[in-house]
Amino acid sequence: xxxxxxxxxxxxxxxxxxxxxxxxxxxxxxxxxxxxxxxxxxxxxxxxxxxxxxxxxxxxxxxxxxxxxxxxxxxxxxxxxxxxxxxxxxxxxxxxxxx
Numbered sequence: 362x363x364x365x366x367x368x369x370x371x372x373x374x375x376x377x378x379x380x381x382x383x384x385x386x387x388x389x390x391x392x393x394x395x396x397x398x399x400x401x402x403x404x405x406x407x408x409x410x411x412x413x414x415x416x417x418x419x420x421x422x423x424x425x426x427x428x429x430x431x432x433x434x435x436x437x438x439x440x441x442x443x444x445x446x447x448x449x450x451x452x453x454x455x456x457x458x459x460x
Contacts, residue, residue: 402437409434 389397409430415421 399441402441405430405434405437
């Protein structure tokens with residue numbers, strides 16, 4: 362039994378590395394970083410939906426690429442959901458602190 366090529370790794374979205382801020386360089390605040398991350402998750406979900414539609418219509422022939430895009434979108438959504446839950450938990454903890 363042989364396994365065919367999965368597809369090009371170049372079609373996968375690039376993972377951005379976070380570099381520490383250096384003195385004198387402008388830094389991005391938390392809100393801007395959060396907005397950028399949410400935009401990337403939204404883009405991944407839209408791209409996954411578009412590729413799934415293309416697969417269903419017979420335009421796309423690479424099922425592996427479609428499945429990878431679906432998994433990338435799913436992982437991004439799960440991460441976003443976990444960050445939201447942690448932020449809400451921290452907010453509740455702060456609100457329940459005695460003064």
